[in-house]
Amino acid sequence: MRLDVRLIVSGSTGRTVLLDPAGSLPRFATEGDQDEAAIVAVDRLLREEWRFPVPVLETHPQWHGVPEGEPIPVLIMTERAPDSWTPPVGLVFGPLPGNVDGLPASLRPRAREWLAELRSDALPPPLRPRWARPGWSARATAWMRTAAAAAGRPLVDEPRPFYLRGISALLRAPTATGDLFLKAVFPPFHAEPILTQLLAGRFPSHLPTVLAIEPDEGWLVVGDIAATLISELPKGDRANALAIGARALVEIQSVLAGRPGDLAILSAAGAPHRPLGGLAAAFATSVGSDALATPDDPWDVARLECATAAVEQAIPRVEALGLPETVVHGDFHSGNAALVDGRAVIIDWSDAALGDPAVDLVTWISWSRGDIGEIEPAVDAWIRAWSVVIDPSALRDRLDDILVVGAAYQVVSYDGIVRALEPATRYTMAGGAGHFLKEIEAVIERSG
Known part of the structure; x- marks a missing residue:
C-alpha cells in the first residue's frame, strides 16, 4: 500500500x-x-x-x-x-x-x-516504550550481535528494524545459516523471554529456536522459522493446518499442567495468574465507564448488561469441566503459528499467562471468520486432544460457554494492553475488544 x-x-x-x-x-x-x-x-x-x-x-x-x-x-x-x-x-x-x-x-x-x-x-512520558527512546537501537543491536556470536551464529550484516509498534519491536539480521530476530516487548509482556526459552527447551518441535534472552530488557533472539504462517496458506490447506496447530498447543498445555515447577518458573518470571474466578469482575471493569479498549461506538447499557450476564453464567460451567491450570498462550491464532515439516510451530507468546486453557480456543478459530470448513476441524482436533483428561461430549456440550469465556478473556486482555500504551499509540490496538464483544453477542443470538 x-x-x-x-x-x-x-x-x-x-x-x-x-x-x-x-x-x-x-x-x-x-x-x-x-x-x-x-x-x-x-x-x-x-x-x-x-x-x-x-x-x-x-x-x-x-x-x-x-x-x-x-x-x-x-x-x-x-x-x-x-x-x-x-x-x-x-x-x-x-x-x-x-x-x-x-x-x-x-x-x-x-x-x-x-x-x-x-x-x-x-523527558519522554513514562509509558513510551524503550525502543522509542534515543540510544535503544544501538544498545539492542550491540547485544544482538554479541548474543548471536556467542550462540555460534554470528551476524553477517547489521540488524535492521522489521516491526515497530507500542507493544513490541523486532530487529532482523542475517547469518550464514538463516535470519535471526531480536524481539523486544513492553513491560506487560516481560515474561515472554523466559517463558519462550523454557517452552522451546521443553518442546523444541513446537517453538522457534531461542538463542539468547535478556529478561531485564525484555529481549529474546530467535531463529527464523522460515515457513508460511497458517493464516497465509492456501485455503484448501488451512483446515488440516488448524487441526495440527490445535493439537500442538494442547500437547504443550497438558504437559505443562503436570509440571508445577515449570509453572512456578513462569510465575516468577512475571507471567500473570488469570484464573476464571476473577474473570467476571475483570470483564465488568473492562466494559465499564472507565474502559479504554471498548469500541469507538460504545455499546448501550442493555447490550453490555446482556454480554456481562452471559459471561457470568458461562464461567462456572467452564470451570466445572475441570481443565487443568496451565500456560495460556493468550493470542493463539493462525497468524501466530506455521507448519514446519508437518508440525506446528507456535510463536509470539507475549500475552501468555497461567490459567484455564479453554480461553485459547476462541482466538484459534476467530481468524477463520465463520468458515465452518476451517472451524469444525480445528474444534474437533482441540476436543479430541483434551479428551485424554476431559469427557469430549462434555466439552462439546459446553462449546458456546467456552467461546464466551474466551472472548471475555480477550476483552480484558485488550483493555489491559491499551492502558499500558502511551495514549497517542492506543489506536493501534483499537477494535480488538469490540471484535470479541461481538463474538459474545453472536453466541447469545445463536443460543436464543
Whole structure:
C-alpha cells in the first residue's frame, strides 16, 4: 500500500528540525505495509536514498478512515541527526515550526506532541516504550550481535528494524545459516523471554529456536522459522493446518499442567495468574465507564448488561469441566503459528499467562471468520486432544460457554494492553475488544 510519509528529524544541536523549502516537515511517498507499522519501507528509503544513519524512534501510521486505494498518512520520528550527515538537496535544518496545519489532520496531534518535547527538552512520558527512546537501537543491536556470536551464529550484516509498534519491536539480521530476530516487548509482556526459552527447551518441535534472552530488557533472539504462517496458506490447506496447530498447543498445555515447577518458573518470571474466578469482575471493569479498549461506538447499557450476564453464567460451567491450570498462550491464532515439516510451530507468546486453557480456543478459530470448513476441524482436533483428561461430549456440550469465556478473556486482555500504551499509540490496538464483544453477542443470538 502507498504511504504518505512526513518526518520529524531533529538537528544535532539546538531546537531545530529538518525542513523543506516552504518551512514544512519533509515529505516523501513510498510503498509499505501497515502491519509492519511502515518501518521496513521507511528504514529502507532513509538508508538507501537519504544515506541517513540514524534509527527511527516511532512510526505513526493513521489508516483509520482512509479510503481504499488512497495513501496512508504516516508520521516518522527519528533520533537526532549527526553533524556528519548531509540532508538531501532542498532540505535544511531550521527552527521548529510554529504550527503543523499543513499536515493531514490525523497526524497533527502526534506531531504537536513530539515538537513540544523538542521545544522544551522534556523527558519522554513514562509509558513510551524503550525502543522509542534515543540510544535503544544501538544498545539492542550491540547485544544482538554479541548474543548471536556467542550462540555460534554470528551476524553477517547489521540488524535492521522489521516491526515497530507500542507493544513490541523486532530487529532482523542475517547469518550464514538463516535470519535471526531480536524481539523486544513492553513491560506487560516481560515474561515472554523466559517463558519462550523454557517452552522451546521443553518442546523444541513446537517453538522457534531461542538463542539468547535478556529478561531485564525484555529481549529474546530467535531463529527464523522460515515457513508460511497458517493464516497465509492456501485455503484448501488451512483446515488440516488448524487441526495440527490445535493439537500442538494442547500437547504443550497438558504437559505443562503436570509440571508445577515449570509453572512456578513462569510465575516468577512475571507471567500473570488469570484464573476464571476473577474473570467476571475483570470483564465488568473492562466494559465499564472507565474502559479504554471498548469500541469507538460504545455499546448501550442493555447490550453490555446482556454480554456481562452471559459471561457470568458461562464461567462456572467452564470451570466445572475441570481443565487443568496451565500456560495460556493468550493470542493463539493462525497468524501466530506455521507448519514446519508437518508440525506446528507456535510463536509470539507475549500475552501468555497461567490459567484455564479453554480461553485459547476462541482466538484459534476467530481468524477463520465463520468458515465452518476451517472451524469444525480445528474444534474437533482441540476436543479430541483434551479428551485424554476431559469427557469430549462434555466439552462439546459446553462449546458456546467456552467461546464466551474466551472472548471475555480477550476483552480484558485488550483493555489491559491499551492502558499500558502511551495514549497517542492506543489506536493501534483499537477494535480488538469490540471484535470479541461481538463474538459474545453472536453466541447469545445463536443460543436464543
